[in-house]
Amino acid sequence: MSITYLEAIREAQARALAEDPRVFIYGQDVGAFGGAFKATKGLAQEFPGRVIDAPISEDAIVGLAVGAAIEGMRPIVEIQFADFSTVAFNQIVNQAATFFWRTNLPCPITVRLPCGGTLGSGPFHSQTMESVYAHYPGLIVLTPATVEDAYSMLLEAVAIDDPVIFCEHKLLYYHLKAETLPTEALPVGRARIAREGRHLTLVAYSAMVHEALAAADELKTEGWDIEVVDLRSVKPLDTDTVMASVARTGRLLCVGESWPWGGVTAEVITRVASEGFALLDAPPARLNAKDTPVPFHPNLWAAHRPTARSIAAAARKLLRQ
Amino acid sequence: MVQTVLDSGRVSDLSAIRGVYLKAFRIMLLARLLEEKLASLYRAGKMHGGVFIGRGQEALSVSIGLSLREGDIFAPLIRDQAGRLAFGEPLLDAVRTYFGSVLGPMRGRDGNVHRGRPRQGLLPMISHLGAMIAVVNGALLARRLKGIQGTVGVASVGDGATSTGAFHEALNQAAVERLPLVLVIANNQYAYSTPNSRQFACASLLDRARGYGVEGHGVDGTDLIECLRVVGQAIARARAGHGPQMVVAELLRLCGHGEHDPADYVDPQLKNSRLGRDCLKVAEEFLLEHGWADATSLAEWREETQRTVEEAIAQVQREPTPDPFKESWVALSSRHLCETHEEEVPNPGADI
Incomplete structure (x- = not known):
């Protein structure tokens, strides 16, 4: 038996609903239909009255979740595509994210954002939003790259007493598989060494972890041992694990699918450069998507985001320095 | 209480509401005198940030607070000092939040009208208009999911907020879920300096209720009895399961948007119209006319209330700041x- 990344998300929600009466799911088409991606398939039938269809009103969807959380519930919101969370931006960053700071009362909401590019999805169904939300205080931003993390981190997200932005990558939904669901997991806030190596540290998260691993495979044939760090959560960011890896390799390449101005990769580079400058044998480098909207056509899209090939090319350049 | 006394559609037995009316008046007076004091401190340069007062809106606001019960939800807006007091917010919460006292609910982390006690159902507003309505919806849905019945939630907004996307999304959401939301719109004719004519094109904001599939109630916001009756009735209908209710009160903001604003854009004709009446004065005249108070008792209440305000300010001024x-x-x-x-x-x- 195998389970996909998407099924893991569905199973995590089923378990959260089963184990905690405070949990409910709210979002567009999440009810009897089971969600645009089927991440809530069958849950409305299994948990009557607790998987609720919302009108197309992202602002009010997240606003409602905040109000329910204040009353002690544990809402899971599905925003149909991460891109549409911009409509809910105000409720996320101004309402949910400021609430505990202002009132001392926790605001435990989980906002699931199906994110990232897939073939032919174009500018408005492809965005990755983690860098934007990580900028705001009061939010936790998770970016699971594996089936196991999708499951365990979503369960942890629901249990966390603060607003969690759960960035699940659509490209991983169907093809990423595991044999079973995990029984234990690293806690949120801890990065994972996805592959050990000694010549260069590749820091990645979400779908980019798999591109990074493929790049490492390619570079292995050329004699390079690449260490791949999967950040798992971008906020909080596990600087210690990154720094320890750079201490071993002396070289850092950070890869992200979001846009190049600022963001997660810039943050990682800044921390390593300012706190671990002496560990570096070469200037730290980063690779992001191009600074344009996400293109529609597969030819353009494949060149817009970092891929195993472009990551390997950037790594080679860095290894030669 | 209020709604059972006043929900008959007309007030036939005035003596029955004497207690509620007097209570409402005393709260309005406290709100007015507190805000006048805060405004004078602002002009003296003693305040951090702005001061936003509800002059002219106290009758409407107090009617919300008095019609709600313990356990209900209230998301007030910037001109709801009277409603907050009536709902049970301690006077000191207002003063402490304005002065940033660490003993206040916001502990200097947020100020002035941005305060609340969410554990007691009093939600702290953010500045983005219309954004609190969906939060009230969420609190009401949570109650439903928990099997708690009979709760009502009031979201207070102005005419300006009715133009926001958040207002539309949240009112539609409440209607779809048939939540016991009472949306009270204080149409004070101006959103900051923007008059109704530049804010919406329908004849009355009340027209919108039908479009959302919710019940609408219009009220003269300068008349305390009418406000108690209509707001009380809307809240009673929501509580009885008739779904979201919209109350549109017509009144005039008798101050600037904030105390920094001289509001010289307000049409003098409006000021001289029925809309421009001061609800506190109207209520005073009512009290005198019905013999529920005389000039002496009014003066005594004013003096006593002034003392309460001065004591609260003096106490908070001695409290630690962050x-x-x-x-x-x-x-x-x-x-x-x-x-x-x-x-x-x-x-x-x-x-x-």
């Missing part, structure tokens, strides 16, 4: 997940 070295600088309740570097916190606060 100390950046005692502030935790932690925005998460899950402290272990906070990004703040510990070495940057020489003296983490003990308040979390």
